[in-house]
Amino acid sequence: MSRKLRLGVNIDHVATVRNARGSGYPDPVRAALLAAQAGADGITAHLREDRRHITDDDIARLAAELTIPLNLEMAATDEMLAIALRHRPHAVCIVPEKREERTTEGGLDAAGQHNHLAPMVSALRDAGCRVSLFIEPDERQLDAALRLGAPVVELHTGRYCELAEDAREAELRRIADAAALAVKAGLEPHAGHGLTFDNVVPIAAIPQVAELNIGHFLIGEAIFEGLAPVVERMRALMDSAR
Ligand code: PXP
Numbered sequence: 001m002s003r004k005l006r007l008g009v010n011i012d013h014v015a016t017v018r019n020a021r022g023s024g025y026p027d028p029v030r031a032a033l034l035a036a037q038a039g040a041d042g043i044t045a046h047l048r049e050d051r052r053h054i055t056d057d058d059i060a061r062l063a064a065e066l067t068i069p070l071n072l073e074m075a076a077t078d079e080m081l082a083i084a085l086r087h088r089p090h091a092v093c094i095v096p097e098k099r100e101e102r103t104t105e106g107g108l109d110a111a112g113q114h115n116h117l118a119p120m121v122s123a124l125r126d127a128g129c130r131v132s133l134f135i136e137p138d139e140r141q142l143d144a145a146l147r148l149g150a151p152v153v154e155l156h157t158g159r160y161c162e163l164a165e166d167a168r169e170a171e172l173r174r175i176a177d178a179a180a181l182a183v184k185a186g187l188e189p190h191a192g193h194g195l196t197f198d199n200v201v202p203i204a205a206i207p208q209v210a211e212l213n214i215g216h217f218l219i220g221e222a223i224f225e226g227l228a229p230v231v232e233r234m235r236a237l238m239d240s241a242r
Contacts, residue, residue: 004239004242005204005209005210005211005212005238005239005241005242006041006042006210006211006212007039007040007041007042007211007212007231007234007235007238008040008041008042008043008044008071008190008192008211008212008213008214009032009035009040009042009043009044009213009214009215009218009231010043010045010046010073010192010213010214010215010216010218010219011028011035011043011044011045011215011219012028012044012045012046012053012054012215012216013215013216013219014026014027014028014031014219015028015053015054015055016052016053017219019052019053028045028053028054028062029058029061029062029065031219032045032062032065033065033066034227034228035218035227035228035231036066036068037228038227038228038231038232038235039231039232039235040068040235041068041069042068042069042070042071042090042211043062043066043069043071044070044071044072044073044093044213044215045058045059045062045070045071045072045073046072046073046074046095046104047059047072047073047074047080047083048097049075049077049079049097056083059072059083059087060087063087063088069089069090069091070087070090070091071089071090071091071092071093071132071213072084072087072089072091072092072093073092073093073095073104073134074092074093074094074095075094075095075096075097076094076113076117076120081120081123081124084127084129085123085124085127088127088128089129090129090130091129091130091131091132091152092124092129092130092131092132093131093132093133093134093152093154093213094108094120094121094131094132094133094150095108095134096108096134103193103216104134104156104158104193105158106136106156106158107134107135107136107141107156108133108134108135108141109141110133110135110141110144110145110148110150111140111141111143111144114144114147114148117133118148118149121148121149121150122149125149130151130152131149131150131152132150132151132152132153132154132190133145133148133150133152134153134154134156135153135154135155135156136155136156137156137174137175137177137178137179138178139178139181141153142178142181142182142185143185145187146185146186146187150187151187151188152187152188152189153178153182153188153189153190154189154190154191154192154213155178155179155182155189155190155191155192155209156191156192156193157191157193157194157203158193158194159171160172160194160199161194161195161196161199162194165198165199168199172202172203175191175203175206176208179191179206179209180208182208183208188210188211189208189209189210190209190210190211190213191203191209191211191212191213192213192214193213194216194217195212195214195217196217197217197233197234197237200212200214200234200237200238201237201238201240201241202241204237204238204241204242205241205242207242212238214234218230218231218234
């Protein structure tokens with residue numbers, strides 16, 4: 001039995017539904033508090049440059065009201081850095097961001113962007129934030145994360161999740177190898193993107209992975225079952241894998 005695997009619940013898409021009508025509901029902060037009660041270990045929110053879901057006010061309220069850790073996902077821009085330094089969330093996950101994409105499509109090129117990322121990682125670390133880089137599970141990106149001084153890497157599970165169940169083996173191995181390599185190098189591996197009840201167990205079973213961040217599926221499924229039962233069921237599936 002390995003360490004308990006933490007669940008970070010991403011509440012972005014509660015804000016997507018709210019913003020579709022420009023109403024005040026549903027409130028992502030209310031969802032975050034409910035997820036915490038249901039067993040989430042942390043809350044993740046991505047403040048995108050175009051504010052298509054989470055807003056600056058949501059981040060301020062999450063920072064003020066949450067009693068569990070907040071993980072702020074953000075692009076590596078000066079605007080986002082200033083916001084992160086203002087709120088000093090427990091964790092900051094730096095993600096690549098393209099305006100035209102529907103979601104975060106690939107990992108961060110930590111290797112290619114070393115000079116741009118290095119001062120950001122240092123500033124966030126100096127502010128007491130646990131910095132994570134959202135990367136593809138490959139050795140070059142792990143080396144880059146290490147050189148940048150980020151203590152955490154979040155391994156992109158998007159490709160694994162898109163594959164048919166009988167074609168996932170090689171990608172699963174790539175993620176497991178990257179997680180093992182990360183720990184060997186002194187990094188804490190997290191994982192996320194695209195995880196559902198049907199595909200989470202093999203990822204949760206990778207013993208080195210310390211945290212999963214899951215959003216879109218949980219919020220969608222909450223329409224049918226309610227947010228608390230959905231978080232509880234995901235938690236139970238993750239626990240069953242350990
Ligand atoms: N981790 C990171 C770094 C992400 O960018 C996202 C999507 O915002 C997630 C996890 C959650 O992905 P999903 O919403 O597909 O569960």
